[in-house]
Amino acid sequence: MDIVCGLRITRVNVPTPVVVNESVWLECDFVEEQENVYALKWYLGLDEFFRWTPAESPSVKTFPVKGNPLMVDTAASQRGRVRIHDVKLGATGVFRCEVSAEAPSFHTESAVATMTVLDLPDEKPRITGVRAAYQMHEDVRLNCSSPHSQPPATLAFYVNDEPADPAWVIEYTPLEDHETGLETAVLGLRFPLRPRLLQRGPAVVKCTAAIEDRYWESSVMSVHSDIPHQASIMEGRASASRGCVVLASRFFTVGLVAWRLLHLLN
Amino acid sequence: MDGLETLIAYSREGLEVTAVEGGTAALPCDFQHPKDDSVFLILWFKDNLTTPIYNYDLRPGAVRKRWEDETVLGSRSVLDVSQSPAHLNLKDVKASDAGRYRCRVDFRTQPTKTTRVELRVIGERHCLMCYISNECIDKTIGHPVFRQPEEY
Numbered sequence: 407m408d409i410v411c412g413l414r415i416t417r418v419n420v421p422t423p424v425v426v427n428e429s430v431w432l433e434c435d436f437v438e439e440q441e442n443v444y445a446l447k448w449y450l451g452l453d454e455f456f457r458w459t460p461a462e463s464p465s466v467k468t469f470p471v472k473g474n475p476l477m478v479d480t481a482a483s484q485r486g487r488v489r490i491h492d493v494k495l496g497a498t499g500v501f502r503c504e505v506s507a508e509a510p511s512f513h514t515e516s517a518v519a520t521m522t523v524l525d526l527p528d529e530k531p532r533i534t535g536v537r538a539a540y541q542m543h544e545d546v547r548l549n550c551s552s553p554h555s556q557p558p559a560t561l562a563f564y565v566n567d568e569p570a571d572p573a574w575v576i577e578y579t580p581l582e583d584h585e586t587g588l589e590t591a592v593l594g595l596r597f598p599l600r601p602r603l604l605q606r607g608p609a610v611v612k613c614t615a616a617i618e619d620r621y622w623e624s625s626v627m628s629v630h631s632d633i634p635h636q637a638s639i640m641e642g643r644a645s646a647s648r649g650c651v652v653l654a655s656r657f658f659t660v661g662l663v664a665w666r667l668l669h670l671l672n
Numbered sequence: 673m674d675g676l677e678t679l680i681a682y683s684r685e686g687l688e689v690t691a692v693e694g695g696t697a698a699l700p701c702d703f704q705h706p707k708d709d710s711v712f713l714i715l716w717f718k719d720n721l722t723t724p725i726y727n728y729d730l731r732p733g734a735v736r737k738r739w740e741d742e743t744v745l746g747s748r749s750v751l752d753v754s755q756s757p758a759h760l761n762l763k764d765v766k767a768s769d770a771g772r773y774r775c776r777v778d779f780r781t782q783p784t785k786t787t788r789v790e791l792r793v794i795g796e797r798h799c800l801m802c803y804i805s806n807e808c809i810d811k812t813i814g815h816p817v818f819r820q821p822e823e824y
Binding site for chain 1: 739
């Protein structure tokens with residue numbers, strides 16, 4: 407028979423997300439109406455790691471969980487409130503608070519809450535593959551990686567402070583370190599270096615890395631063109647594949663005019 | 673117990689026990705513990721009931737050691753702790769006994785152990801084949817249920 411009034415859980419709170427090595431409070435509040443608590447237990451998944459039995463001495467007992475992802479502060483914990491230090495990745499999961507009344511009813515209630523533990527990247531996102539200089543219209547290919555996190559960071563590219571054209575972005579599966587379970591997020595970017603991008607000097611590529619609302623970092627790289635554009639026209643050194651540049655140099659001897667035309671073409 | 677009525681199988685979700693209506697069901701419960709530990713309490717829960725249907729209180733000074741919820745089990749249950757695993761033996765199984773059972777064992781020093789068992793009850797006529805071969809075709813689920821090993 408279900409008892410309508412009696413011992414009942416009023417609130418279960420587990421902070422989420424939390425970052426590795428942080429300390430947290432797990433809270434399980436209850437009211438005792440005509441029934442006293444025999445035992446309050448906290449489980450992570452199926453494993454009991456904390457027990458409060460007020461009639462016993464000591465009243466608080468703790469149990470190791472596989473991989474030791476939780477360090478219970480026995481002295482600070484009482485009733486349903488449990489202090490955890492040094493949370494590890496393995497503590498990601500479903501926490502269950504189970505409260506049982508004393509004999510004769512042993513009326514038992516339980517409630518769950520989920521915690522996600524984050525392991526943040528070791529360092530800022532890293533942009534690789536950028537050369538010292540590029541020719542006009544040449545493809546710029548680069549990668550951005552955010553090393554060793556769980557979950558992998560969400561990466562995004564900006565070119566001259568505008569979100570990169572989705573057609574330029576190349577998605578990769580994160581690389582997993584099998585020893586630590588940490589992942590390195592990688593995102594590629596490939597775009598033609600158009601004069602439009604160089605109007606205010608070198609093109610600026612920014613990569614941002616984010617994990618939920620607990621991590622945000624960015625890195626910036628400048629992309630330069632190798633020869634001042636005007637000079638390349640004057641000297642007629644542009645390669646045949648850069649058709650519009652070659653044409654321009656044939657028809658206009660004054661470099662400045664060619665420069666303007668190019669802007670119109672792009 | 674008289675053998676043929678209870679059938680046991682392991683499904684992905686855990687233990688599954690099949691019993692014939694009118695027969696006996698033996699629901700296993702893991703209460704194994706090191707010698708230097710002891711059992712404090714065994715609680716059996718059924719489905720979503722928040723009060724146990726059977727409890728066995730071995731704590732020092734416990735007033736009433738054994739108790740069963742007669743509205744659920746009648747007086748049909750016996751908890752056998754003479755061997756490991758323990759069994760909740762349920763006589764004269766009724767169709768309404770089918771469901772999810774959970775046995776929770778509290779120890780003095782060890783962490784709690786929970787055994788989850790699904791009890792399926794089949795009508796007697798569906799299981800006539802049990803007496804012919806070791807296989808029972810359960811028409812309610814449409815696949816064979818194998819006889820448990822002797823110790824169950």
